[in-house]
Amino acid sequence: MTAAPLVLLEGIAKQFGTGETAVRALSDVNLAVGPGEVVGLKGPSGSGKSTLLNVIACIMAPSAGRLSLAGEPIWDERYLVRDLRRLRRERIGFIFQFHNLLPFLTARDNVALAMTLAGQPRAQARQRAQALLEELEVGRRADAMPARLSGGEAQRVAIARALANAPPIILADEPTAALDSERARVAMDLLRRVARERAAAVLVVTHDEKIFDRFDRMVALRDGRVEAEVLRSA
Structure with missing residues (x-):
């Protein structure tokens, strides 16, 4: 990796509880994901994958270590950014x-809402939402309410929503679990294209072996530690 990483974790640890009942979910995790890189995160249940994703997303505070996103220090013994929701x-x-x-918004408006909250005009947001839904082969369901969508359709809408504001960092927790093989590849190919075209960093937790070939790198976690890294392009 030559460019500065968009996601940088140094010695990240996460512990739940204290004393004899303490559970260490992450231990001394070091990880960097650069612009344009698509990285898969795998490991057995309980290995710390989702916890790590939540730490990177600033949903869960680490217990130790340092976290930087897009070149900005975010955590070092405390959060260094005041407005985490804006981040x-x-x-x-x-x-x-x-x-x-x-549940009270159509598929299109679920995607558009992310953009209007960021200040985009509603008409422009709905137009981009429709385009994203078309790319994910669910455009014909744009006016459907979530309760009328299949599990796979709803997940593709959720993927479109995550891409709506063109974020530099995309995190996904089992995004293709509800998709068949063909649509899983469509979704991953879109994430790869977003990474390349927008120089975004993409980190995906997955057990889905049918998409392993879509990653530049696979990182294996076990017992809260990085066990191995494999370059898929090698």
Whole structure:
């Protein structure tokens, strides 16, 4: 990696609880993801994958270590940024394992909302939302409410929502679990294209072996530690 990393973790640890009941979810994790890079994060259940993603997204504070995003120090014994909600809105696109769509908005408006909250005009936001849904082959369902979408359709809407504000950092927790092989590849190819064209950093937690070939690198976690890294392009 030649460019400065967009995601940089140095000695990150996360502990839940204290004393004899303490559980160490992450231990001395060092990881860098650069612009244009698509990195997969794998490991057995309980290895710390989702915890690590939540730490990077500033949803969960680490117990130790340093975190920098897009070249800015974010955590060093405490949060160094006052407005974490703004940071997440402007710099991070998060694709959750469960779609978390707002049930009272259509698919299109779920995607557009992310842009209008960032200040885009509503008409422009809805137009871009439609384009993203088309790319993910769910454009024909743009006017459907979440309750009328299949699990796979809802997840593709959630992916579109995460990409709406063109964030430099995209984090995804099992984004293709509800998708068939073909649509999983479509979704990952879109994430790869976004990474290349916008010089974004993409980090994906996955057990989905059918998309392993879409990553530049696979990072394996075990017991909260980085166990191995494999260059997929090698």
